[in-house]
Ligand code: HEM
């Protein structure tokens with residue numbers, strides 16, 4: 001009975017999480033880059 | 041699957057023995073943060089020198105504890121997945137080699153004859169028992185793979201000619217093939233360079249070659265630690281949240297990509313090394329970004345599996361479903377979830393700090409600073425340690441036939457560890473921007489306002505990292521209470537080897553993803569291509585071609601100090 005429900009499961013939340021993670025990573029990487037350029 | 045007698049003893053002791061050592065390892069970690077912050081203002085404490093303690097900390101936590109738990113988990117997982125018992129003879133040989141080797145290396149470290157840190161870089165040279173001990177531990181860890189798991193898999197295959205390679209067994213095989221490949225270069229380093237120099241058979245060796253061989257082993261080593269944790273994330277974690285593994289093919293692809301990309305990347309630890317050309321370093325840098333790919337696949341697959349579980353539990357929305365996960369549940373096996381989720385949160389930071397390390401230009405700024413220390417306490421000291429603590433407690437309870445005791449503390453432990461290590465990581469990273477070095481008992485100098493070497497800008501962050509370290513240690517103590525309670529609880533049922541196993545939601549069989557051969561072939565070709573020239577360069581170039589042996593006490597070759605009339609080496 002769950003069969004049809006499950007095959008229709010689309011991991012929207014996981015996609016959203018993944019995009020958020022990539023943005024977070026980009027921000028941290030660039031911030032680190034900036035800080036290093038300024039301080040060292 | 042029931043288990044008894046010698047086999048049960050072996051599996052149990054493969055969990056309990058490293059824990060006894062880990063208690064020392066974690067205690068030394070606490071001393072280190074205190075000595076780095078100047079809360080303890082001495083480079084030696086309780087009769088243990090800073091570098092002696094740091095060698096013990098790195099070797100016990102990152103080499104001994106991990107290897108034992110990986111072997112114990114793989115033994116149990118292969119046994120459970122293939123439904124075949126293990127061979128006591130093979131297991132005893134492995135056990136004796138691993139325990140014997142560990143005791144030998146422990147002797148060398150505890151008597152101060154091996155203050156060489158867990159990377160054992162020459163020209164620092166340890167007593168021969170340290171090297172032989174390490175080799176025995178490693179050889180012992182490979183024995184079950186070749187003489188138990190492979191034969192069992194072949195027998196299973198004969199009975200199940202059409203059955204699919206079970207996912208956890210595929211994972212274990214990838215892990216140990218990787219392990220076998222990388223043990224070769226480090227064995228060459230030890231047997232042909234370090235051991236002969238330690239025994240005085242040769243006068244000097246080439247340190248650049250030694251370092252290149254070491255990182256040929258040393259980077260993939262981190263995937264040897266990480267892959268068993270990924271196996272747990274794929275096969276156990278979804279079940280704990282009442283969901284399914286989102287995609288079986290994606291999980292297999294990630295595991296197999298690790299086989300291809302995790303070895304030919306070692307030069308990313310040698311960006312600052314003279315004597316290796318920049319082009320090859322850049323090539324290894326590219327491959328390092330390739331090896332981030334299977335970790336990204338894992339991040340997505342795990343998130344999708346968690347979402348699937350959360351939706352079954354009534355989770356809604358784009359982000360709100362995260363609230364439906366059993367963070368604090370103590371029901372049945374669900375306590376184990378806390379270890380994985382806390383580990384994953386830490387690993388989120390391990391991932392980005394690792395990408396910074398791998399970036400050729402940024403690495404030059406963080407190299408050998410406290411940044412690196414922050415990084416690996418969220419990776420090996422984060423996800424890997426928490427997954428291993430959790431699974432050890434789980435397996436131990438099953439092997440003893442008891443319920444996990446003090447579950448409240450067992451659930452609190454990973455969150456305390458998470459908070460502590462987060463603070464530790466942030467403090468170490470920020471301090472690194474000001475150039476705070478790693479491998480330094482700074483409290484006796486740079487952090488001491490009375491010292492001419494005083495660096496005021498490091499003071500606060502060193503203290504903050506000490507606070508973080510202390511919170512993590514509190515978490516470990518909470519864990520230990522539950523661990524010991526479970527270890528000594530009265531058995532209430534049959535001892536078993538058992539794991540909660542998740543089904544897969546997308547389970548389309550892809551033959552290429554169940555066949556190790558093509559991936560192994562590509563892996564070997566890529567390794568050969570990426571390492572031939574750097575090894576040749578290591579043998580022919582370098583700033584110092586050859587060096588005699590030193591210890592950590594005098595800046596004079598050991599040979600010279602030993603031939604002095606007054607043979608006593610001042611400490
Ligand atoms: C609460 C627990 C822990 C604390 C407070 C702690 C603290 C530290 C500190 C302060 C250092 C840096 C010392 C220096 O560079 O001068 C260090 C190094 C290290 N730690 Fe930990 N640690 C802990 C747990 C762990 C765990 C669980 C692992 C691995 C499983 C681990 C692996 C390492 C390694 C590999 C090093 C590098 C050693 C070296 O540079 O040779 N630590 N630890």
Ligand SMILES: [Cu+2]
Pocket residue numbers: 258259262308309
């Ligand atoms: Cu690396």
